[in-house]
Amino acid sequence: MKIFTVLLGVCLVFMFVWERVDMVRVGYQIERLKRDKTVLERQRDELRVKFSSLSASNRIAKLATEKLGMSLPQQGQVIMVQSRPSVTPSADGAPAVVRVAKNYLPSRRD
Amino acid sequence: MASSGSRLRRYALLLVLLAGFGLVMFRLVTLQVLQAEELSARAGRQHEKTVSLEGPRGTIVDRHGKVLAMNMEVPSVFGIPTTLESPAKTARQLSSVLPVKLDDLERKLRQDRSFVWLARKLDPEQGRRLDRLSLDGIGVVMEGRRFYPKGPLLAHVLGVAGMDGEGLEGVEYRYESYLRGEKRMMVLQRDALGRTVFPKSLAERSPVSGHQLVLTIDEVIQYIAEKELEAAVSQAQAKSGSVIVLDPESGAVLAMAVSPAFDPNALSVLNKGRLQNAAITDAYEPGSTMKAMVAAAALEEGAMKPTTMVFGEHGRMTIANTVIHDHEKSGWMSFAQVIQKSSNIGAAKTGMALGGQRLYRYLEAFGFGQRTEIDLPGEGVGLVKNPKAWGRRSIASISMGQEIGVTPIQMVSAFAALANEGILMKPYVVSEVRDAGGHLLKRVAPQVKRRVISPETAHSVTKILEGVVTHGTGTEAAIPGFRVAGKTGTAQQIDQKTHRYSRSRFVTSFVGYVPADNPRLAMIVIIDGPKDKRASGGSLAAPVFSSIGEQVLSYLNVSTDRPVTLAMAMPNF
Known part of the structure; x- marks a missing residue:
């Protein structure tokens, strides 16, 4: 013990x-x-x-314009349009907003 | 004989041992009992270290969580001159890394001191280069430094934090109590080599960081506003300029730009006066933009209707021995045309039809002569004279936007009230306060100040102001596809030498909102002191409004409020 x-x-x-x-x-x-x-x-x-x-x-804009040769759209070149709901209804029923570039050239994308 | 000698030696040895033991006991009692308190304290000082720790200053982000200001630990370098063998050699090695002149380094390292700062709050890369040198007698401590990663962007609103991390201007100063990290004393235990083992109390926790502030500002809108303002100020060779963009429904400030800007990262080279946020502190005579408020008051009070005919006195009228001119010699014109043509005579007549008391009441209701209570420091009140001192000339002058001082934030808030169906909102720049972990602590709700005019009057004024842009003095503010309501202003400034209105110093401005029927933006553009004496609000400030407005509406995906056919939109199709 x-x-x-x-x-x-x-x-x-x-x-x-x-x-x-x-x-x-x-x-x-x-x-x-x-x-x-x-x-x-x-x-x-x-x-x-x-x-x-x-x-x-400002850096992104500078790179885009100076290195990549991009430019800001001029006044009036971008127009927001609302498509009619009856033509292209969106999922929630609200009119779809489409951004349209005025001088958009489809051939450049091809 | 031999045995008695042996006994004597034993006793002597015993005595020596007892004496030694007694000495040890005495020393033990001295150390453990008599000097216990003092020695215990000394031991504590040797193996315990009390340090004052402060949590890092809180981060400031824009409405989308983009970092605008944050703290980072960076190296500060010190020297121990008394331990250096060759101060000249060490100084030469350091000069390749530190942004300090070789002579200064050598002078500091030659001092007969045990500690000297060599450079504080360096860039992390400089710290890493210094580490690679591993010089004897040179040490590094980490200190918190405030970084503004977007450079000059929003500098006047953010303000600056000083060397010791305290807010000196702007949001940094106004929200100091939220941004400042928690201060705490902590007792750490050290081993024989001086290394920290762990906190004395295991329950001790590190000090908490300052809170995070979420601003109402949108970095992209701010960039657009600053870019366009800077270009306009530079092109006009103007003294300065400012732009404020508000959400008229809530009073949230989306952008606040002041030119010339400054980089808050280079605080040491800044002149204190340059930090002042002129968009909220400086009062200016607004000129014709004030006519929109006078029109709203006259319509609300029934003193005028849009169709009421007003005689333009063919461009010249004398009131209380003062001659008032219009830039256009008009005869009879409707009240709407008075505003659209920016007739001084028509505005003076409207003011007199209202009378001093009623005019003053509406100026006060629109927020002039008092702070908007925006959550930024140093806001000015402007200058509205006591109406008891107003004569007919003062009423006429104030109706034309002279003899009254307003701040840009007051003026844009008043226009936002017109856009918001007559309800004046309190402008604000901080929308949320969150803790360091991102949990919401406080949300700032839009605050209604008062109803100034009825919705019907607001709609009438909006229609008149739309006319300013479609066929009045502000046509250059037009934005393709959108209805714009606004007013131009070109106000002469007082010449400090002659105390009379200068013919060459003036402020040009444009204030308005867009889209006119469902306003998303209220904006003021001010170009102060352009070189060209013929420049006006319509020719200088209105194009800036248009340019900013178009880019921001596109960025916000606001759809055009005029029908546009695909043929119009894409002529190449």
Whole structure:
């Protein structure tokens, strides 16, 4: 009985020590993961800023006009028309809105 | 004899041991009992570190969630001059990476100090290049920096945040309490090498980020407004300009552009005066655009009908010893034509028919002389003189848009009330507040200020204002396929030297809404101080209105309100 009690005591002491050591080990692990998280968050924020800056309307417009040779439609070239519901009914019954480019040339698309 | 000597040695040894043990016990009692408190505190200081942490400043996004302002952690570089062997060599190596002159770096690194800032809030790429150098005696700490990824876009509305992350202007300043991240003190435990192990209390959590603001602004509409405004100001060689686009039904601001613009990312090189949002702070004499409000008041009060005939005095009339001119010598004309031809004499007669008290009451009801309460800092009130001081000349002048100061936001809000069947709405730029996780905390509902005129009067004024664009002074504001209602304005400005109206300094403007029968946009365009003395609201501001309006309506997929046949739309078919 005495031996059993002593063994139990020793086990408890070992368990306590093991728990403390493991807490420190997990603490280091948490800190390492936190640092990794911070690095990843910084990368995410950097990418968000970069994405936002690259998708700015003025940049897109500049690239479209200067690099791709596109141009903005002139006044009157884009007209919104509503097709009659009886001719082309949309799914929800509302008149479909069609965008029509005035100087649209079908041959260019072919 | 030998045994007594041996006993003596044993006793001596025992005595030495007891003395030693006593000393140890004494030291133990001193450390553990007498100095326990002080030593425990010292140990705490050595292996515990209390740090003040602040959550990152909240993000600002447009109505579609596009990022307009956000925080990012970036490197700041410091030096420890006392540990450097060769400050000159280190300075040379650093100068290839840091945006600091070699002389300045060397001077800083030669100081007899243990800490010196070398460069703060660098770009992340510069930080990475610095890491690759791995220099002794040079350290890096991460600090939050505000980024405005769209550059100058919407700069006057967003405002700026300072070096320490505090809002200084615009939305950044007005919504500081929402945007600012939570501040918290945290106790961390350190090991023998100074590494952080974990927070003292496992229940400790990191400080919370500031809230996210969702604006009513649409980035694309803002871009269109800024692009067209900048082109017009530059072409007219004007001093400045502004454009505001509102949703007349809700009062939500879709775009607010001010020229000249500035880049909030380059705060250090900015002049403070340049940050001012002239679209809400600066009062100007509106000129003829005010005639729309006078017409609304006269129609509502029954002082005039659209068909009432008004004599134009052949372009010249004297009121209280002041001669009023019209640019067109007219005889009899209908009240609708008074507005469409922008007759000063007709407007003066309308104002006098209304009388000072009634005119003042409507000016007040339309929101002039008081703040619109838009959620931006520094809004001006304009200037409406006390009606008790008005004589006949003042009534005539105010009816023509002189002797009164209004801000662009007041004027566009008043026109939005005409578009909104007579109901004045409160303009606003922030529509939602969300937490860092994106959960909705607060939604800003459109706010009705008051009904100014009846829907019938609003419709009558709209018809008259449509005439301004179809066959009046504002034909250049026309947008193909849409009915536009609006009014031109060309107002002389007071010469600060002579205190009289200048013949060469004036403000040109166009205010209106489209489509006239179901308005989606109310817009004001102001071009201040064009070089050409013959320029007018009709020739300068109206084309900008048309250009912005057409692009925005197309972007919003608003269908034309006039019948268009396919043959018209596609002549090549």
